[in-house]
Amino acid sequence: MPDWLPTFERVQPWHWWVLGAILLILEVSAPGVFFVWLALAAFALGLLVFVVPILPVTVQLLLFAGLAVAAVFVGRRYVGQLALGGNEGDSLNTGASRLVGRTVTVTTPIVNGVGRVRVGDSDWRATGPDAEAGRSVLIVAADGTTLIVREVNGTWV
């Protein structure tokens, strides 16, 4: 058995770092955000072992487990902060709410609060105050596939 391999008696800090590197490589090649947390834990533990070299291997492994869980929570908060700053993905797949603020034309009269409006080249179900066909309405909100509209005062199309 070569002496550079980690044993149950002794694990060097760089063993952990190598493990972290291998985990990062796995993270890139495998889908899903998973190995990166373990890699972070491995790097942190390597640093700890570097500072306190006398830690037994069992304690090191327990610490690794604990650090992995901690890395998930810390990392999530950090990723959350990353997502706050100018994330363009928020405007994608937002469903009907992307239509809020547009003025559209009623196609099927709104009777008893339900009718249809024309948005672009398609036709949407709409709820709002009763209005006859041809009337302009403003989309104020979206509920699933139904648009909530209110009248644009005094505008005729």
Place this chain on the structure above:
Amino acid sequence: MGFMIFVGVLLLLVIVTILAGIKSVPQGYEWTQERFGKFQRSLKPGLNLIIPYIDRIGRRVNMMEQVLDVPSQEVITRDNAMVTVDGVVFYQVLDSAKASYEVRNLEQAILNLTMTNIRTVMGSMDLDELLSNRDQINARLLIVVDEATEPWGVKVTRIEVKDIKPPADLVASMARQMKAEREKRANILDAEGFRQAAILKAEGEKQAAVLSAEGEKQAAFLQAEARERSAQAEAAATRMVSDAISAGNTQAINYFIAQRYVDALRDVATAPNQKTLILPIEATSVLGSLQGIAEVAKEAFGHKG
């Protein structure tokens, strides 16, 4: 050593737990989270944490707009023509929870709904209407299917009828009809052309006749005028001659006549026809005219002497 095994298992458990608790949802999808099998919430794209062992990922819903091909089907129109129709449906899931749990097989549901409604809408139309009112068909289909899929959290954005194929013999007779229609138009146009040409020709002839009559009339007028003028001139000349005669002597006239007479005789004599022989009717009258000349001369000389 036993403790080492325990630590190893614990580490494995932690890794599995992390694996079960961290879910990163790719953009364009929403995953449903089920707690003990009951729907809890929809996981949005990005990093999500769920409680391991009690939460589970239920369905992975595609939130992008999708295209469904509506396979060809035979539809009978109101006037009993059998046509083959296919189409496309564009739809988008807007509510992942409803799309997951309110309907069992979303694609199949939308597809069947569309196919039956294509039958309904087209069955209420004549073939000619069918071929010329696709916009209307699309709009009607869209409204019906969209209303029906609304409880499933699905927005049907577009339904298009792609191909309407009548049977081959029907297509052939349609082509024949069109050809006949065009030939009819061509014949009518030909006839119109001939008619107009005839009218124009007649008009031309009429105008020509009128113009030539007018020309003749004017010419006649002018000729009459010319005759009148020449008569006037002749009258004037005669008057002048008679004035001259009344003022002068008859012998002067005789001189002129004699001159003409002699000229005429010379002409007769030099005529190429040798058989003609004209004798003066009255030789004496010629001599008489000569006498007239003599008298004129005498008078002239006498006047001088």
